[in-house]
Every structure is written in C-alpha cells, then in structure tokens.
Amino acid sequence: MIRKMRGAAQAHLLECDDGHFYVVKFLNNPQHPRILVNEWLASSLLAHLQISTPEIALVNVTPEFLARNPEVHIQLHSSHLAIEPGPHFGSRYPGNPSEAMIYDFVPDALLGKVANPSEFLGALVLDKWTGNVDARQAVFSRPATRRWSTSGSPNSRRFSVNMIDQGHAFGGPLWKFSDSPLQGLYFRPQVYRNVQSLADFQPWLNRVVHFPQTLMDSARAQIPPRWVLGDEVALDAMLAKLMTRCHRVPDLIEDSTRARVNPFP
Numbered sequence: 001m002i003r004k005m006r007g008a009a010q011a012h013l014l015e016c017d018d019g020h021f022y023v024v025k026f027l028n029n030p031q032h033p034r035i036l037v038n039e040w041l042a043s044s045l046l047a048h049l050q051i052s053t054p055e056i057a058l059v060n061v062t063p064e065f066l067a068r069n070p071e072v073h074i075q076l077h078s079s080h081l082a083i084e085p086g087p088h089f090g091s092r093y094p095g096n097p098s099e100a101m102i103y104d105f106v107p108d109a110l111l112g113k114v115a116n117p118s119e120f121l122g123a124l125v126l127d128k129w130t131g132n133v134d135a136r137q138a139v140f141s142r143p144a145t146r147r148w149s150t151s152g153s154p155n156s157r158r159f160s161v162n163m164i165d166q167g168h169a170f171g172g173p174l175w176k177f178s179d180s181p182l183q184g185l186y187f188r189p190q191v192y193r194n195v196q197s198l199a200d201f202q203p204w205l206n207r208v209v210h211f212p213q214t215l216m217d218s219a220r221a222q223i224p225p226r227w228v229l230g231d232e233v234a235l236d237a238m239l240a241k242l243m244t245r246c247h248r249v250p251d252l253i254e255d256s257t258r259a260r261v262n263p264f265p
Contacts, residue, residue, distance in 0.1 A: 002069055003097070009035060009167060010074050013093060016059060021097055022090035024059050025167070026083050027227060030074060032173035036089040036227050037235065042130055042166030043091070044219040049207050051122040053163045058224065059090035087224045091164065094141050103140045106159060108190050114140065115158040120191040122204035123163045127184025128252040129208050129245055131177035134168035136186040175238040177245065179252055181259035195264040198250055205253075209246050216243065 003013040009029045015021050027033050039056070046053040063085045066072060074081035094100055111117065123136055140159040171177055186192075198205065216239060228235050256263055 002071060004071075007165070012072055013097060014059065014072075014090075016057075016090070018057075021093040021095075022057060022059055023054075023093055023164075024061075025089045025091075026061075026074065027086065027088055028074065028081065028084050030076065031167065033227060034173045034175065034231070035167040037223055037231075038169045038172070039089045039091070039166050040223055040227075041219050041239075042126065042132075042169040044222075045130070045211075046123070046126055046163055046166070048211075048215055049122055049126060049204050051119050051126065051163055051204070052116055052161060054094065055092040057090045057092065058087040060087050061085055086226060094139075094162065101142050103159075104138075106140050108188070110159065111188070111190050113158050115160050117161070117191055118200075119161060119163070120186055121195065121201050123186070124184055124253065125201055125204040125208055125249060126163075127169070128179075128256075129249045130166075130169040130242065131171050131179060131245075132166070132169045132184040133172050133178070134165070134184075136163070136184055137165035138163050138186065170238055170242070175234055177241065179255070181256045185256065185259075185263055189261070189263050192263045193265075198253065201250075201253060205250060208249050211243070211246055213243065 002015075005011040005013055005023055009025050009031050011023050011025045011029075013021060014024050025036055025039060027036055029035060043053055043056045061072075061083060066083055066085060072083055074083065094102060106114070120136070120138070123138075126132075127136055138161050140161050142159045194200070220235070220239060223235075
C-alpha cells in the first residue's frame with residue numbers, strides 16, 4: 001500500500017518488508033533535510049521520557065522500488081522531484097491502515113475517554129526543552145473491536161494518544177532555540193485543564209533535568225551520516241546547547257502562563 005500523507009513534508013505511507021506500515025519522510029523533502037534529524041532525535045527523546053510515540057526506523061528505499069512505484073515522488077508546483085534512494089525516516093503506523101481506527105482530532109466530549117491524557121503534559125516538557133516551533137501534533141487510536149469484561153458487560157473503548165511529527169523541534173531547519181510562551185502547546189486547551197502546579201509535569205521534568213549525556217550521544221550516533229553531511233559541526237553545537245537547557249524547562253513552562261491566553265487557568 002502506498003498513500004501520500006497530508007503535510008508540507010509530503011510524507012508517504014509505505015508497507016515495508018518487515019510487515020509493518022511506516023509514514024516515511026524523505027531526505028529531499030520540500031522543508032529541509034534537517035527535518036529528518038529532528039524527527040529522529042525528538043522521537044528518541046520522547047521514547048526515553050516514556051511518552052507514547054510511534055516506533056521509528058530507517059526505511060531504505062531502493063532504486064528498484066522507486067522504478068516500480070513512480071507515484072512515490074515530491075510534487076513541486078507542476079513538476080515532480082524524484083526521491084533519492086537510500087535511508088529515510090520512518091514512523092510506524094499503528095496497525096494496518098485498512099483496519100486501524102486513527103483520528104487526528106476527537107471532540108472535547110470524547111477527550112475524557114483518552115486513556116493517557118497526562119502525556120500531553122510530558123510532551124509539553126519535551127517541546128519546551130527542544131524549542132519546538134510548531135504546535136504539538138498528536139493522533140488518537142482506539143481498538144477496532146469491543147472488549148468484554150469478566151462480568152459480561154462491554155467495556156467502553158478508550159482512545160490512546162500518540163505524539164507525532166517532531167520535525168520542527170530544535171527550531172525546525174534553523175537549529176536555533178527561540179522560546180515563546182505559546183510554543184509547543186497543543187491547540188486544545190482542554191488537555192491542560194487540570195494543571196495546578198509544576199508538580200503535574202512530573203516525572204517528565206525530572207527526567208529532562210537529569211537527562212544522561214550518554215543517551216543523547218547514542219541517539220546522535222544512530223543518525224545516518226548522509227543526513228548530516230556537511231552539517232556535523234552545526235548538529236553537535238545544537239545538541240550541546242540543548243543539554244545546557246535542561247534546567248531551564250520549568251521556567252519555560254511557567255512562561256506559558258504569561259501568554260495572551262493562559263493555558264493553565
């Protein structure tokens with residue numbers, strides 16, 4: 001199955017030879033090659049912080065695959081840009097697209113059925129730390145079939161939220177941290193309605209403040225050299241700056257209360 005996804009990066013949904021489906025962002029996407037680096041690093045950080053996010057993988061696109069599937073390309077106005085063979089960024093799709101129930105929006109009345117709503121607070125910790133200049137992106141999924149309890153009555157199907165689309169972490173293609181009160185917030189203020197203090201952002205705040213350098217080095221080492229060719233010095237400088245920001249995250253969250261609309265009333 002091949003399907004072009006919405007969004008400026010023009011990602012494609014591809015079925016890979018491991019039997020899973022991946023939303024694939026290509027190195028020569030219309031935004032910038034650094035978008036792939038941002039996706040890889042921020043997704044790795046989310047996973048370490050134990051915040052729900054899709055598994056990531058390097059998706060190797062071969063010349064033979066591209067020759068068989070000419071619909072896989074980048075659209076630039078009236079022309080097509082060919083995809084470069086090689087490793088690209090893949091975010092695993094939650095299940096089979098023909099069966100999985102995935103939503104990028106649920107109404108406020110159903111937000112109470114989300115099983116892990118506190119992870120929006122964890123995601124904000126990550127987004128403040130990494131200077132995500134985009135609003136927080138998320139998708140909701142729910143079981144395709146109703147499960148039954150031991151009493152014989154059906155349990156309500158609950159949604160699970162996964163944090164996606166980390167391409168504009170680290171200031172996006174600029175790799176520059178420009179903090180503002182509204183950065184990184186999810187566009188639905190309802191998810192923050194129960195916040196009382198910084199204590200509500202634990203344990204994620206503590207995990208960031210004490211983030212181990214070895215884990216950052218490990219995530220950096222997994223990035224294909226082709227993705228950062230000529231950008232190695234800039235990437236290492238950005239990551240060094242990121243590690244100096246760990247202790248600033250509580251202040252950056254508190255700054256959000258001074259936004260035009262306080263997200264934590």
